[in-house]
Amino acid sequence: MEKILVNLNKNTYPIYFGNSIIKNLKQLLEKHGLSQNIFFIIDKNLEKYWGKRLNQELFYKNKKKFTYILSPGENSKNYLEVNKIYSSLLENNFGRDTLIVACGGGVSGDLAGFVASTFMRGLKLVHIPTSLLAMVDSSIGGKTGINFQKNKNLIGTFYQPDFVLIDTAFLTTLPKSEILSGMGEIIKYGFLSDQAFFSYLDQNFNHLIDCDLKYINYAIFKSVLIKASVVSDDEKEEGLRQILNLGHTFAHAFEKELNFKIKHGEAVAAGIICAVILSYNLNLLPKNLMMKMLTLASKIKLPKNLAEINLENVLLHMLHDKKNRNGKIKFVLLKGIGEIIIGAEASKKEVISALSKGISAFY
Ligand code: GLY
Secondary structure: OEEEEEOOHHHOEEEEEEOOOHHHHHHHHHHOOOOOEEEEEEEHHHHHHHHHHHHHHHOOOOOOEEEEEEOOOHHHOOHHHHHHHHHHHHHOOOOOOEEEEEEEOHHHHHHHHHHHHHHHHOOEEEEEEOOHHHHHHHOOOOEOOEEEOOEEEEEOOEOOOOEEEEEHHHHHHOOHHHHHHHHHHHHHHHHHOOHHHHHHHHHOHHHHHOOOHHHHHHHHHHHHHHHHHHHHHOOOOOOHHHHHHOOHHHHHHHHHHOOOOOOHHHHHHHHHHHHHHHHHHOOOOOHHHHHHHHHHHOOOOOOHHHHOOOHHHHHHHHHOOOOOEOOEOOEEEEEEOOEEEEEEOOOHHHHHHHHHHHHHOOO
């Protein structure tokens, strides 16, 4: 089992990483002094395959325990569901001595994190991400959130967990569409980091989407290292952490316009390609690199509804993005692999052109 630290002074915590390491959960909870009552939030799809096993690992000794089963999908990520969880905590007499264990993909992690950060001014929290996307991105760095009026993660907090446990064995029961979606975020790290990781992803793309553990373990490990290091440098996204938003202004607008009928990682794949094309159109990125990046990301197959999306509406959503400043859309753009520009601006015409070319790259 590997251990990667997110270094945040008094909020420092480890990410435990490996295959079939869920068996270490009891021991890790004890090591971290997490002997509290456990409120376990688990995604319904996952519960089918892993519920029994996880219950065995979590609910030993005579602790108070409760399992809250969450309906999968972005539609659960709202204040109605938060209300239901708060009510369940209260009805079942969970107090400040509660540990929330969040098990599932990005939705369960963001939602459970939000509940943990707000209920009684903060409960202990452990993340067990089970989707590829949650393993490489959303479970790390303490962003919690819920959607509001179709605006992605509009309400949220920064709240770091006590630890994260990434067990790649969970990937064996994950549908292939989820692996492809997670690849959107992994490829983002390929663009943000270095030539070696970019080439690794490019050369081994088929092994990765087949979830060949030898390859996917390395890609996850490397992505986690990158994310942990960026978050360690800038916990609250005041500077460097903004690079992780590469493609996300486009992606969130796609999700909103398509009523979340696109997976987040799919939207990110399309978003990073639009950002790459915009970078090229603004004479920041050389053509050969744009072509290489486009070839890699467009291997991810995207749903048909994206091809027919209304670009003017997408632009309007982008104009309301929470990352904008002074009424201007702010972009993360690229000058090369690992050469990143934060806070770039572009005209509406340039954005529409990047959107149209970016989307057509996938069809
Ligand atoms: N997903 C971007 C971040 O965690 O900052």
